[in-house]
Amino acid sequence: MNTIIFRTIAPLIVAIMLVFSVYVCLRGHNEPGGGFIGGLIAASAIAILGTAIGPAAARRALHIDPMNIAGFGVFMAAFSGLLSLFTGSPFMTSIWLYLNLGDTTVPLSTPMVFDIGVFLVVFGTIAAIALGLEGDGGERS
Known part of the structure; x- marks a missing residue:
């Protein structure tokens, strides 16, 4: 299915899916969603892009190898758990930082960093699999 x-329309669909995946990832700690489903949505967007423009062009559009993205995600997820050891707390204990920006307060937390790490792991792994199945053999051109 490679029609004009x-x-x-594929780039528009991909952009909407990527924005929605970030939204789902960031709201996931307190409501349904999170890094896993956000990563699946983002990887599906890359699979659609690979189907539309070809896997080699989709890899060029990513600029970074999907498996490197997954590896960085594993590092982020592990790092979020190790931060609690510096406070004398058990591994994976939540740490919260509240930033006052004008009239609003923005909470940042280690669970959010963990969710972003999971997002990157799922996105990188599934995107690499999808682009590999689409037939470019993993070569960057």
Whole structure:
């Protein structure tokens, strides 16, 4: 299914899916969602892009190898757990930082860093699998 209509509309679909995946990832600690489902949505967007423009072009659009993204995600997830050891707390204990920005307070936490790490692991792994199955053999051109 590589029609002109699909190739034309695919970038719009991909952009909407990527924004939605970030939204789902960031709201996931307190509501349904999180890094896993956000990563699946983002990887699905890359699979759609690979189907529309070809896997080699989709890899060029990513600029970074998907498996490197997954590896960095594993590092982020582990790092979020190790931060609690510096406070004398058990591994994976939540640490919260509240930033006052004008009239609003933005909470940052280690569970959010963990969710972003999971997002990157799932996105990188599934995107690499999807682009590999689409047939470019993993070569960057």
